[in-house]
Amino acid sequence: MLTTDDHRRDSAGLLYVYPVISRRAGGVSVGINLNPNNACNWACVYCQVENLTRGGPPPIDLQRLEQELHGFLDQVLHGDFLARHVPLETRQLVDIAFSGNGEPTSATEFAEAVACVGKVIERFDLKGKIPIRLITNGSLFHRNAVQLGVRYLAELGGEVWFKIDRATDAEVVEVNGVRGNQDRVLKNLQISAKLAPTWVQTCWFRIDGEAPTAQSRQAYCTLLRQVNDKLAGVHLYGLARPSKQEAAPRLSSVTEDELMLFSCQIEEETGIRVVVSP
Ligand code: SF4
Numbered sequence: 001m002l003t004t005d006d007h008r009r010d011s012a013g014l015l016y017v018y019p020v021i022s023r024r025a026g027g028v029s030v031g032i033n034l035n036p037n038n039a040c041n042w043a044c045v046y047c048q049v050e051n052l053t054r055g056g057p058p059p060i061d062l063q064r065l066e067q068e069l070h071g072f073l074d075q076v077l078h079g080d081f082l083a084r085h086v087p088l089e090t091r092q093l094v095d096i097a098f099s100g101n102g103e104p105t106s107a108t109e110f111a112e113a114v115a116c117v118g119k120v121i122e123r124f125d126l127k128g129k130i131p132i133r134l135i136t137n138g139s140l141f142h143r144n145a146v147q148l149g150v151r152y153l154a155e156l157g158g159e160v161w162f163k164i165d166r167a168t169d170a171e172v173v174e175v176n177g178v179r180g181n182q183d184r185v186l187k188n189l190q191i192s193a194k195l196a197p198t199w200v201q202t203c204w205f206r207i208d209g210e211a212p213t214a215q216s217r218q219a220y221c222t223l224l225r226q227v228n229d230k231l232a233g234v235h236l237y238g239l240a241r242p243s244k245q246e247a248a249p250r251l252s253s254v255t256e257d258e259l260m261l262f263s264c265q266i267e268e269e270t271g272i273r274v275v276v277s278p
Pocket of ligand 1: 040041042043044046047048049052100101102103136137
């Protein structure tokens with residue numbers, strides 16, 4: 001049986017396709033992992049990928065991706081996968097998500113991979129009936145090839161979950177392990193919102209016992225205010241599962257009250273709706 005704690009990418013014995021039970025969505029999410037080598041262009045302190053390395057994925061075998069997704073959906077929709085592996089209360093397919101062990105848009109074949117998923121879901125008559133999500137750090141949206149993939153995603157009725165955890169340069173270095181460049185973040189976010197419905201996803205937590213400061217919260221609101229009429233919303237979440245990075249012992253959760261207070265501040269200052277997952 002799968003559980004909500006089990007987010008192993010190899011739980012179905014496949015390279016690119018893995019099921020997880022989503023506590024928030026109340027069903028099975030089919031993950032597409034385009035980074036089977038655990039390589040990402042970012043190094044977030046809270047990342048749950050074991051043996052995370054810096055870099056990008058090897059070439060994607062699109063034929064294999066198609067076969068794996070087709071075979072897996074067939075087992076879920078026409079076979080006994082749900083009955084054998086999924087607790088009764090979550091026996092439904094809730095989404096398909098590009099969300100793997102690294103940044104999905106860093107795959108050279110990202111656009112082709114989206115097209116491939118589109119082909120398979122059409123075969124199962126799922127187009128427009130199941131959400132397709134791209135979980136991304138958004139850092140490569142200036143690339144034409146990535147924009148093409150996001151356009152395909154939008155045609156499939158999909159949406160983007162664009163990671164912005166902090167909005168000051170120093171915090172971005174500390175939290176995401178990359179140099180901060182808020183102008184570029186804003187530009188990429190605008191590109192994303194123009195191409196597909198876009199949610200900002202934000203992980204909010206303490207480092208060394210300290211919650212983000214008032215200045216940090218203000219910088220975040222100032223950044224999002226500039227795109228407030230273009231976003232679908234903000235997903236604000238706490239540390240759901242433990243980090244697999246060296247910094248893990250330094251991280252701890254903020255309280256539910258702190259999350260709710262920050263969500264109210266975001267809504268008041270930007271007018272963007274916020275969904276909170278403690
Ligand atoms: S962007 Fe995602 S996969 Fe990459 S390091 Fe951050 S949390 Fe991990």
